[in-house]
Amino acid sequence: GAGVSQTPSNKVTEKGKYVELRCDPISGHTALYWYRQSLGQGPEFLIYFQGTGAADDSGLPNDRFFAVRPEGSVSTLKIQRTERGDSAVYLCASSLRRVSYEQYFGPGTRLTVT
Amino acid sequence: GQQLNQSPQSMFIQEGEDVSMNCTSSSIFNTWLWYKQEPGEGPVLLIALYKAGELTSNGRLTAQFGITRKDSFLNISASIPSDVGIYFCAGLNAGGTSYGKLTFGQGTILTVHP
Numbered sequence A: 001g002a003g004v005s006q007t008p009s010n011k012v013t014e015k016g017k018y019v020e021l022r023c024d025p026i027s028g029h030t031a032l033y034w035y036r037q038s039l040g041q042g043p044e045f046l047i048y049f050q051g052t053g054a055a056d057d058s059g060l061p062n063d064r065f066f067a068v069r070p071e072g073s074v075s076t077l078k079i080q081r082t083e084r085g086d087s088a089v090y091l092c093a094s095s096l097r098r099v100s101y102e103q104y105f106g107p108g109t110r111l112t113v114t
Numbered sequence B: 001g002q003q004l005n006q007s008p009q010s011m012f013i014q015e016g017e018d019v020s021m022n023c024t025s026s027s028i029f030n031t032w033l034w035y036k037q038e039p040g041e042g043p044v045l046l047i048a049l050y051k052a053g054e055l056t057s058n059g060r061l062t063a064q065f066g067i068t069r070k071d072s073f074l075n076i077s078a079s080i081p082s083d084v085g086i087y088f089c090a091g092l093n094a095g096g097t098s099y100g101k102l103t104f105g106q107g108t109i110l111t112v113h114p
Helices: none
Strands: A005-007 A010-013 A019-024 A031-037 A044-050 A053-056 A065-068 A075-079 A088-095 A109-113 B004-007 B010-014 B019-025 B031-037 B044-049 B055-058 B061-065 B071-076 B085-092 B102-104 B108-113
Touching: A005 A088, A010 A019, A019 A088, A019 A109, A031 A075, A044 A065, A044 A075, A044 B102, A075 A088, B004 B085, B010 B019, B019 B085, B031 B061, B031 B071, B044 B055, B044 B061, B044 B071, B071 B085
Parallel strands: A010 A109, B010 B108
Antiparallel strands: A005 A019, A019 A075, A031 A044, A031 A088, A044 A053, A065 A075, A088 A109, B004 B019, B019 B071, B031 B044, B031 B085, B055 B061, B061 B071, B085 B102, B085 B108
């Protein structure tokens, strides 16, 4: 079946611009996660959704970052006033149940802020 | 916050050799996972460990959950060229406010020479 998909695969934007990154989880998966991966590092947790609500947003670095999942399926990560330090690969993962140990990752969106 | 130290950072081996890598934590996890990531892709789950002392195999891969719950090991036997990639350990503490938040190590880059 279809895995987690993310769009766009690459995004180049200028410093100060607003960007939206989209994640389509595996059909039927109730939990959705966003991670950020900098070059040469492991992914770092940003936010976790169970259904429509953000159950844990402790990893969001500051208030420029926001994520929504209005219908409990597709999620959008929104970054305002982008900075060069926001450049990274943004990964989305989904799992079948709340607190599932098996998270399935998408290919990521590579964000470059110039 | 919690950090995972993964070693070695990189390995260059000959096809057919066995590989060992490990991961240590400053704090306890109740689940350990090992992922593999290839260029342009998200991490793919290889093995999940749920109990301290547990030893689990998946084909040529064997992983162990340390009895202190602060470490884990991954072994790959008889390596082949398609084992090339970056291997990440990840710890998870289900329950409380952590939910499905994974904490990743920095990764071990594996290169296999034919």
